[in-house]
Structures are given as structure tokens and as C-alpha cells.
Amino acid sequence: MGEVIVITSGKGGVGKTTTTANIGTALALAGKKVVLIDADIGLRNLDVVMGLENRIVYDLVDAVEGVCRLKQALIRDKRFEGLYLLPAAQTRDKNAVSPAQMQKLCEELKEHFDFILIDSPAGIEQGFKNAIAGADKAIVVTVPEVSAVRDADRIIGLLAANELIEPKLIVNRLRMDMVKRGDMMNIEDTIDILGVDLLGVVPDDENIIVSSNRGEPVVTEERSLAGQAYRNISQRLLGKEVPLINMETEDTFMEKLRRLFSGKNNKRY
Amino acid sequence: MKEQPVVFKGTRKGLHVYISNDSDMSEILEAAAGKLRSGKPFFEGATVNLTFLGREFDSREQAQLLELFSRYMKPGSVDFQIQPVSGEKQENPTTDHYHSFNGIEEGMTRFVRGTVRSGQRIFYEGNIVIIGDVNPGGEVIAGGNILVLGTMRGIAHAGATGNPDAVVASYCLQPTQLRIAGYIARAPEGETEKPPYPEVAYIKQEQLFIEPYLPGKGKQTDYILNNKV
Structure with missing residues (x-):
């Protein structure tokens, strides 16, 4: 039996879709059978980020409504063994499916896959309710900004109300240089407010934009720091203990010297 | 002096709404709406057990009252009780204020x-x-x-x-x-x-x-x- 994990955030633009694509790809690279579900009906883009847009024939709504068999709607990613995508419908809206239908869909997919990752739409309305309906676990993505953390807090509350307690947290797009200057919330502050377990921290990385535009998840890039962060996150999902990556940027000689004297070690996130 | 058409009283069991016997339905609804509006931040989102005391209401009037109250709060249990016209005056509350909670030193x-x-x-x-x-x-x-x-x-x-x-x-x-x-x-x-x-x-x-x-x-x-x- 597989595990259904919903990836959600409340606020838009914090990286739910990127996170879903990358964790899914990393899990597939680790030899797992994975299906990604785009629950953002009407505003689909997981297919674009995965570079599978031109292969969509049937979508989630078709599968739910019985227009096609579920298997027909699944797109196999030829680049990664064991990775599938269930795309969202673009011409419909969130009311096209019900939470009960999503639950049934997840149950069916659980029998064939190790991991079912659901990319939730932003917001807390129908689309969010659909996305979490069939989930066993939840990952909350946030960025170190007050507004995103506030929304994440609300989402964690709503997840708890739907018996998805103890979600895991991913802090996305962290910029160490800004944290150092005191211009960005640090990880400790974020966790202190949200009070949930940290699954990983992903540094801000230009490569993400480049790879999203190309339709190639950044995890495939060995040298990308964000790719490494996503690989670590997927290893943690598989139950391995992986330390957080060192995101310190190159320091100047003076900074190194100062730290040496102040006795502070490099913080490891 | 004519008594107030509607009087709210907070009790341990919930909100008691005393309704005057000699007011007609539109008067009652208007008075209740006014009171609910002024207490809006207090009632908002709360689940309140409601007890209506007063004359007998038919099902349409009951529905009207309930609809009005549920705009401001989540009704818990709802009960309509008929109270005799006179003889129980002393039991009626003297203030129309939602009593402030006194259990600061010890209480619920x-x-x-x-x-x-x-x-x-x-x-x-x-x-x-x-x-x-x-x-x-x-x-x-x-x-x-x-x-x-x-x-x-x-x-x-x-x-x-x-x-x-x-x-x-x-x-x-x-x-x-x-x-x-x-x-x-x-x-x-x-x-x-x-x-x-x-x-x-x-x-x-x-x-x-x-x-x-x-x-x-x-x-x-x-x-x-x-x-x-």
C-alpha cells in the first residue's frame, strides 16, 4: 500500500508545484513508484514544470467522471523510471470534483504506487479541500516571510481539523545572505511560530527558474544546491536521517576571521 | 411601563432569551436583531445553547427566530419553553445586559x-x-x-x-x-x-x-x- 502525501501552503507562489515535481522525481530516482497529482484544476502547471504538457490526452476530471480509465489519464515520464503524472483539467474549475471522488481516486492509486504526491492549489477553499481529502500525510511549504508563515499557520490548523495532524514543514527559498544581515526571518523563528517538524530547507536558487522553464526538475542537477536539498528531503521521506545541507555562501577572509574569534561555528541548516 | 420585548440572559447552560408576552412578532425580531448586532463580536463564531422563554410560538415563528440567531452564532441545542404570563415576574432578569462573568478568583x-x-x-x-x-x-x-x-x-x-x-x-x-x-x-x-x-x-x-x-x-x-x- 502506498502513501498519499499532500503538498500545500495556503499562500500562492511559495513553491508547492516545484516542491512536488522535485520530491517526486527524487523519489522515482531512488527507485520508488511515484504518481504526481495536480489538484489545481483550472490553473494547472505541474505538467509544465515536469515538461509533460504536450502529452496530456485525458486528465484528472476525465478519470473521475469516467470518460477514461484511470490508467489512461496517467502520463508516464519516460526520463524517470516509475514516475507518473495525473494532470489537472484546464477547462474546468475546482468544483468539477468532490472530496469523496478524490478519496476514491487516492485509494485506487495506493494499490499501484509507493508514493502519491498531491500538488494542492493555493487557498483554503474547495480546491484545498479536494487536495487534502485523500491524503495520509501533509507537507506544508512556506518561505521565510511573515505573510507566508501566517498562511502556513492557518493551513496547519485546517489540516489538524481534518485529522492531518503533525504535518512536516519545508522552508523554501531561504537566502542565507539576507538572514545573516537580519533582513529575513531565520529558520528558528519560523519553526518557533509554526511548531511543526522540519522536513527540509531549500535555498533560493536561480537554477529553479531555469529548470522549471525547461521542464526538467532541478534534482537532476548534481551541482545545484536546491537540487541537493530536494534529494535530501526525499531521503528523509524514505526514513533516512540526512543532515541539513550547509548553505553558507563563501565568506570573505574577514568574516571567517571574525567568526573564528567570536567562537561561532558555521550554522548548519 | 411596557417591558422590553426581548431580554437576553447568560446562564451556565447557555443563552436564555426572555420574550415578552405582549409584543408582536415583528417587534420581537427587531429588538432581538438590535441586541445581537450590539453583541456581535461577542457571539461571533461561538456555539451557544439557546433557550427561548415566553409565549407559545408556531413553527414559522420559531424558524424566524432561529434564522436570526444563527446569523450571529452557531446555535447548539435549541429549546422553546412556554412561560406563564404573570406570577413569575421576580424570576425575570432586571437588566438587559449579558451578565459579566464574576468568577475571576475562582470559576468555570x-x-x-x-x-x-x-x-x-x-x-x-x-x-x-x-x-x-x-x-x-x-x-x-x-x-x-x-x-x-x-x-x-x-x-x-x-x-x-x-x-x-x-x-x-x-x-x-x-x-x-x-x-x-x-x-x-x-x-x-x-x-x-x-x-x-x-x-x-x-x-x-x-x-x-x-x-x-x-x-x-x-x-x-x-x-x-x-x-x-
């Missing part, structure tokens, strides 16, 4: 385990103890005192039914807004230092004070507990 207390997150609202007629944090966007509203055994970052309203003797205490008091009875205070602008010790907020001489309550620094606490204003 609700314990909430876990963090009150953004968008969540905890409401209780008596005292509230939160075993956890209250995050920004979370609200705690109590008729009595509020104690937060964690960090208070949201909105706290103690003595919400009008009791200025109520206090708000927290291990780390950093609220967005603090209200006690009719008094409102908000956090200072800009970055604030995290207070290193537990604090208590209370009303003294029509002003809201925030002070540490640790032993040794406890003069204020003694004052609050022993000399009520």
Missing part, C-alpha cells in the same frame, strides 16, 4: 491543549487556559481571565462580557492586540524585544498595565489579587 475554566493558530477562535464564558501558544491571527476570548502557558502572539480579550478585573497572563506576552473588558491595547510599532519573563496584563485606574508576575517582582501581582479596583 476551559483548558485548551495545543496551539491556537491563525484563523482559530477560542471562546468561553469563563476563564481560559491555553496549554500551548497563540499565534498571530488566532483569537482567545474569555468572560474571565486568560492564561497562556506558552507564547501569546495573537489577540486576547479577557473579561469580554464586561469584567475589568480580568487579567491576561502568559509566559511570553507578545500579543497583536490585548483587550480587557472595554479597553484595547495594541503592540508597539516596529520590532519589539521578546520579554524575558512571564507577564500579566490588567486594568488599573482605567489604564492597561503589563508587568512581570514572577516572585520577587510580584508587588503588582499582590495588588491585583488583593486589592481589586
Whole structure:
């Protein structure tokens, strides 16, 4: 039996879709059978980020409504063994499916896959309710900004109300240089407010934009720091203990010297 | 003198609505709507057990009343009781005010385990103890005192039914807004230092004070507990 994990955030633009694509790809690279579900009906883009847009024939709504068999709607990613995508419908809206239908869909997919990752739409309305309906676990993505953390807090509350307690947290797009200057919330502050377990921290990385535009998840890039962060996150999902990556940027000689004297070690996130 | 068409009375079992026998339905609805409007922030989102006392209502009138009340609160149990026209005057409440909670020293207390997150609202007629944090966007509203055994970052309203003797205490008091009875205070602008010790907020001489309550620094606490204003 597989595990259904919903990836959600409340606020838009914090990286739910990127996170879903990358964790899914990393899990597939680790030899797992994975299906990604785009629950953002009407505003689909997981297919674009995965570079599978031109292969969509049937979508989630078709599968739910019985227009096609579920298997027909699944797109196999030829680049990664064991990775599938269930795309969202673009011409419909969130009311096209019900939470009960999503639950049934997840149950069916659980029998064939190790991991079912659901990319939730932003917001807390129908689309969010659909996305979490069939989930066993939840990952909350946030960025170190007050507004995103506030929304994440609300989402964690709503997840708890739907018996998805103890979600895991991913802090996305962290910029160490800004944290150092005191211009960005640090990880400790974020966790202190949200009070949930940290699954990983992903540094801000230009490569993400480049790879999203190309339709190639950044995890495939060995040298990308964000790719490494996503690989670590997927290893943690598989139950391995992986330390957080060192995101310190190159320091100047003076900074190194100062730290040496102040006795502070490099913080490891 | 004609008595008021509608009188609200808060009881331990919920809200009792006394309805005058010699008012017609439109008068009753209008008076009830006015009262509900003025008490909107208090009732909002709360589950309230309703008991209507007065003359007999037919099912259409009952539905009208219920519809009106459910616009302002979540009705819990609903009960319609017929009260005789006279002879029970002394039992009728003399004030039309939702009685303020008096159990500041000891009284009904609700314990909430876990963090009150953004968008969540905890409401209780008596005292509230939160075993956890209250995050920004979370609200705690109590008729009595509020104690937060964690960090208070949201909105706290103690003595919400009008009791200025109520206090708000927290291990780390950093609220967005603090209200006690009719008094409102908000956090200072800009970055604030995290207070290193537990604090208590209370009303003294029509002003809201925030002070540490640790032993040794406890003069204020003694004052609050022993000399009520």
C-alpha cells in the first residue's frame, strides 16, 4: 500500500508545484513508484514544470467522471523510471470534483504506487479541500516571510481539523545572505511560530527558474544546491536521517576571521 | 411601563432569551436583531445553547427566530419553553445586559491543549487556559481571565462580557492586540524585544498595565489579587 502525501501552503507562489515535481522525481530516482497529482484544476502547471504538457490526452476530471480509465489519464515520464503524472483539467474549475471522488481516486492509486504526491492549489477553499481529502500525510511549504508563515499557520490548523495532524514543514527559498544581515526571518523563528517538524530547507536558487522553464526538475542537477536539498528531503521521506545541507555562501577572509574569534561555528541548516 | 420585548440572559447552560408576552412578532425580531448586532463580536463564531422563554410560538415563528440567531452564532441545542404570563415576574432578569462573568478568583475554566493558530477562535464564558501558544491571527476570548502557558502572539480579550478585573497572563506576552473588558491595547510599532519573563496584563485606574508576575517582582501581582479596583 502506498502513501498519499499532500503538498500545500495556503499562500500562492511559495513553491508547492516545484516542491512536488522535485520530491517526486527524487523519489522515482531512488527507485520508488511515484504518481504526481495536480489538484489545481483550472490553473494547472505541474505538467509544465515536469515538461509533460504536450502529452496530456485525458486528465484528472476525465478519470473521475469516467470518460477514461484511470490508467489512461496517467502520463508516464519516460526520463524517470516509475514516475507518473495525473494532470489537472484546464477547462474546468475546482468544483468539477468532490472530496469523496478524490478519496476514491487516492485509494485506487495506493494499490499501484509507493508514493502519491498531491500538488494542492493555493487557498483554503474547495480546491484545498479536494487536495487534502485523500491524503495520509501533509507537507506544508512556506518561505521565510511573515505573510507566508501566517498562511502556513492557518493551513496547519485546517489540516489538524481534518485529522492531518503533525504535518512536516519545508522552508523554501531561504537566502542565507539576507538572514545573516537580519533582513529575513531565520529558520528558528519560523519553526518557533509554526511548531511543526522540519522536513527540509531549500535555498533560493536561480537554477529553479531555469529548470522549471525547461521542464526538467532541478534534482537532476548534481551541482545545484536546491537540487541537493530536494534529494535530501526525499531521503528523509524514505526514513533516512540526512543532515541539513550547509548553505553558507563563501565568506570573505574577514568574516571567517571574525567568526573564528567570536567562537561561532558555521550554522548548519 | 411596557417591558422590553426581548431580554437576553447568560446562564451556565447557555443563552436564555426572555420574550415578552405582549409584543408582536415583528417587534420581537427587531429588538432581538438590535441586541445581537450590539453583541456581535461577542457571539461571533461561538456555539451557544439557546433557550427561548415566553409565549407559545408556531413553527414559522420559531424558524424566524432561529434564522436570526444563527446569523450571529452557531446555535447548539435549541429549546422553546412556554412561560406563564404573570406570577413569575421576580424570576425575570432586571437588566438587559449579558451578565459579566464574576468568577475571576475562582470559576468555570476551559483548558485548551495545543496551539491556537491563525484563523482559530477560542471562546468561553469563563476563564481560559491555553496549554500551548497563540499565534498571530488566532483569537482567545474569555468572560474571565486568560492564561497562556506558552507564547501569546495573537489577540486576547479577557473579561469580554464586561469584567475589568480580568487579567491576561502568559509566559511570553507578545500579543497583536490585548483587550480587557472595554479597553484595547495594541503592540508597539516596529520590532519589539521578546520579554524575558512571564507577564500579566490588567486594568488599573482605567489604564492597561503589563508587568512581570514572577516572585520577587510580584508587588503588582499582590495588588491585583488583593486589592481589586
